[in-house]
Structure formats: C-alpha cells, structure tokens
Amino acid sequence: MNKNVLVIGGAGYIGSHTVLALQEAGFSPVVYDNFSSGHRDAVFSEYVVEGELADRARLAQAMRDHRIGSVVHFAALIEAGQSVIEPLLFYRNNVASTVSLLEAMQDAGVTRLVFSSTAAVYGNQTEAELLHEDLPVQPINPYGQTKAAVEAMLRDTAAASGLKSIALRYFNASGADARARTGERHDPETHLIPLVLQTAAGEREQITVFGTDYPTEDGSCIRDYIHVSDLARGHVAALEKLLATNEDAGSFTPINLGTGQGYSVRAVIETAKRVTNRSFTVVESDRRPGDPATLVSDPSRAHALLGWRAEHSALDTIITDAWNFMNRGMS
Ligand SMILES: NC(=O)c1ccc[n+]([C@@H]2O[C@H](COP(=O)([O-])OP(=O)(O)OC[C@H]3O[C@@H](n4cnc5c(N)ncnc54)[C@H](O)[C@@H]3O)[C@@H](O)[C@H]2O)c1
Structure with missing residues (x-):
C-alpha cells in the first residue's frame, strides 16, 4: 500500500x-x-x-x-x-x-x-x-x-x-489536539465554541445566543x-x-x-462555564436567517463502511481540549 x-x-x-x-x-x-x-x-x-x-x-x-x-x-x-x-x-x-x-x-x-x-x-x-x-x-x-x-x-x-x-x-x-500541538485559529472566528471560550477568557465582552424560540428543549439551536x-x-x-x-x-x-448526538447552544455555554470555571455575559438575540433548529448526523454509514465512530467527542472533552489549546504555554 x-x-x-x-x-x-x-x-x-x-x-x-x-x-x-x-x-x-x-x-x-x-x-x-x-x-x-x-x-x-x-x-x-x-x-x-x-x-x-x-x-x-x-x-x-x-x-x-x-x-x-x-x-x-x-x-x-x-x-x-x-x-x-x-x-x-x-x-x-x-x-x-x-x-x-x-x-x-x-x-x-x-x-x-x-x-x-x-x-x-x-x-x-x-x-x-x-x-x-x-x-x-x-x-x-x-x-x-x-x-x-x-x-x-x-x-x-x-x-x-x-x-x-x-x-x-x-x-x-471543534476541540483541539489533546496535547495542544495544534488547535482552532480561524480569523475571523465564527464558530461557537472558540467564541464562547474567548468570552470566558475575557477577550470578548459577551456571547450571543441567536434565537431562543426554536422548537427545542431550551429554545436554542442544536448542533452535532x-x-x-x-x-x-x-x-x-x-x-x-x-x-x-x-x-x-x-x-x-x-x-x-458526526456523533449522532446534538447539544444546544445553551448547553455549550453552560459546559464552558463549568469547564473553565469562569462566568461571563450571555446575551439573547433574534434568530439568524438560514439557521435551522437542529442539525444532527446519522453516523451509521461511517460505522458500517469505515469502522469509524466518534471516541473523543463528549462535550466536556471537546471544550477542555479547546480551552487547553487556547491557554497553551501559560502554565
Ligand atoms: N471547520 C469546520 O467546522 C468545517 C465543517 C465542515 C467542513 N469543513 C471543511 O473542512 C476544510 C478545512 O476546514 P478548516 O476549518 O480546517 O479550515 P482552515 O481555513 O483552517 O484550513 C484550510 C486550509 O486550506 C488552505 N487553503 C485555502 N485555500 C487554498 C488554496 N487556494 N490553495 C492552497 N491552500 C489553500 C489554507 O491556507 C488552510 O491551511 C474546508 O474545506 C472546510 O470547508 C470545515
């Protein structure tokens, strides 16, 4: 090969x-x-x-x-x-x-x-x-x-x-290498988890929840x-x-x-507060055009054809690894 x-x-x-x-x-x-x-x-x-x-x-x-x-x-x-x-x-x-x-x-x-x-x-x-x-x-x-x-x-x-x-x-x-050798550094950053963590780190004043009236358990969007x-x-x-x-x-x-399991925007924010042990300002706003309520995968084809399944994608792990990458070299 x-x-x-x-x-x-x-x-x-x-x-x-x-x-x-x-x-x-x-x-x-x-x-x-x-x-x-x-x-x-x-x-x-x-x-x-x-x-x-x-x-x-x-x-x-x-x-x-x-x-x-x-x-x-x-x-x-x-x-x-x-x-x-x-x-x-x-x-x-x-x-x-x-x-x-x-x-x-x-x-x-x-x-x-x-x-x-x-x-x-x-x-x-x-x-x-x-x-x-x-x-x-x-x-x-x-x-x-x-x-x-x-x-x-x-x-x-x-x-x-x-x-x-x-x-x-x-x-x-989402997330980053568990040894923090590399991670997410988009410019501009538009992805939820790094934005939430930048807010936790004090680099942003607040994090905005776009849409709180979706037909989901807590009203915010759900993603995989x-x-x-x-x-x-x-x-x-x-x-x-x-x-x-x-x-x-x-x-x-x-x-x-994907994992086949969705988490709401509010759940991501709450997990980030717990993992980072920081509190920060959360603002609620209207829905953004084009944001569906829920986007969650059926990962069964990847299981069947590739023998692959998500192993490190618990929300806690993702946020911990992303936070550690953001703070690399600081301890
Ligand atoms: N990040 C996500 O959540 C996500 C989700 C779904 C799909 N994707 C797809 O995954 C891929 C990688 O995403 P990412 O988040 O790592 O993005 P990224 O911007 O970090 O990486 C893209 C890489 O491609 C290089 N590149 C871009 N245009 C190029 C060109 N014309 N010639 C040579 N190199 C070029 C960039 O320099 C960069 O290193 C993209 O195709 C993206 O559409 C990303």
Whole structure:
C-alpha cells in the first residue's frame, strides 16, 4: 500500500490534526498549502510544498516528486456568511481550483481522494430528524453550493475515469489536539465554541445566543459537535478504505462524520462555564436567517463502511481540549 499522501490545506485547522493522525497511523503526509488561512507552525509533516490549489502543474509535480498514492483535500474558503457577499470568490477557490486538482491527479496517475465536504450540503431538511447521506443535497448558501458542486464533480469523474473518492461531510468540527500541538485559529472566528471560550477568557465582552424560540428543549439551536481528532481519524479510515481496493472502476461515496448526538447552544455555554470555571455575559438575540433548529448526523454509514465512530467527542472533552489549546504555554 502506497502510504504517501498529499494533504492539501494541511496547515489549517482540520488538516493539521489529520497530518498528526496520518503519521500516527504510519502514513507519510506531504503538506501542500498556500497559507492563506493556514499556519506555518501547524505544519507537522517532514515535507511541505507552498502552492496554490489552482496550480495544476505544481500539484502534479508535487505528486510525482513525492510518489504520492492518495490525496486529502481540505483547501477551501469556509465562511458561509462571506460566501453570500462574495460568491464568485468561493466558486473560484473551492470549485474551479478543484478542477485543477483533479486534472493534476490525472496527470500524475493518482486515483484516490478524500474530500472535505460539510453538513451544509443538506440545507434545511424538514422531514428527517437525523441527517443521512441519501437525503437530497440542497444547500442554502454559496459555501454549501460550492461543496455540493465538488461532490457532483467527483461523482461525474468517477463514472468517467478510475477516480475513487470519499466526501466526508463533517458536522461541527471543534476541540483541539489533546496535547495542544495544534488547535482552532480561524480569523475571523465564527464558530461557537472558540467564541464562547474567548468570552470566558475575557477577550470578548459577551456571547450571543441567536434565537431562543426554536422548537427545542431550551429554545436554542442544536448542533452535532465532533472532536477534530475524531475527524482526523475519519480521514485515516477513509484513506485505508480507498487504498484497500484494487478495482479499476471509479467510485464516489459521501459519508457523514458526526456523533449522532446534538447539544444546544445553551448547553455549550453552560459546559464552558463549568469547564473553565469562569462566568461571563450571555446575551439573547433574534434568530439568524438560514439557521435551522437542529442539525444532527446519522453516523451509521461511517460505522458500517469505515469502522469509524466518534471516541473523543463528549462535550466536556471537546471544550477542555479547546480551552487547553487556547491557554497553551501559560502554565
Ligand atoms: N471547520 C469546520 O467546522 C468545517 C465543517 C465542515 C467542513 N469543513 C471543511 O473542512 C476544510 C478545512 O476546514 P478548516 O476549518 O480546517 O479550515 P482552515 O481555513 O483552517 O484550513 C484550510 C486550509 O486550506 C488552505 N487553503 C485555502 N485555500 C487554498 C488554496 N487556494 N490553495 C492552497 N491552500 C489553500 C489554507 O491556507 C488552510 O491551511 C474546508 O474545506 C472546510 O470547508 C470545515
């Protein structure tokens, strides 16, 4: 089995944790990143190539130079709100550039790909309690549309060539490496748990609960928080699955990575107060447009096909690890 993996976007939040998990599983990751949002001190691989996702020739050369057998593709713009304002930027970076990647893989004869997709492809589903992969893909913002477009591209390319790919649809990535080697550092930060912890640390004045009249137990939104190290393990399992087959035919499989268990915004805030032992100001506000009441995964396909399940995603663990990462080097 060729264990040399090109990790595109490997200097980012989920990518850097995945590089660590790949190394622990005996893979040899090579990071490829333009450092637009990634961090140089979050590169853990022996080799790193600085480059653009759109640069077909550079990608193909990197694959040949490092005798790459598979690719994991994290590189994307990720902020849904910004995608509404600048959709073309998102289509260029997330969709058009991924065409270059698939062409480069064909140039270099690499046929296995794990792609970072998202629960955002499901949009607002009214029928299903748990989101499963056979539900219609109907994103409600340009960010989700770009991920759905790449999924369609992977499905079409699989039918026409030998490309074997898995799209991992992450739910709410959160937490940090238990040894605080890497963690979440988005700028701007829009994710709930780091925002709550920044409030606990006194870096923000208050945390806002958007919507307190949802049809949920405490009225706030419910989400499925998945520890980033569990996500990282999911990529290892997906790669092992793709590399285990010797068939020539292409394939495309979307797989949820989530816990199947939801927590409300209020529960996250209460857990953060307890874990950090800090009190802080919580403000209630109206719902934000486009926020569904509940987004929780059905993770059964990942259990069945990958033998993967969340192991570190208890809310306490997620918040403890994220807090320790924020306070690294302070004790
Ligand atoms: N964080 C989440 O909760 C979440 C949830 C669902 C899906 N995702 C997806 O997971 C992936 C990784 O997310 P993240 O939170 O780690 O984001 P991130 O911004 O921390 O990481 C993205 C990495 O890709 C690199 N990159 C971006 N555009 C590039 C380009 N054109 N060429 C080369 N490198 C480029 C960045 O420098 C960065 O290192 C994204 O595709 C995102 O859409 C994230």
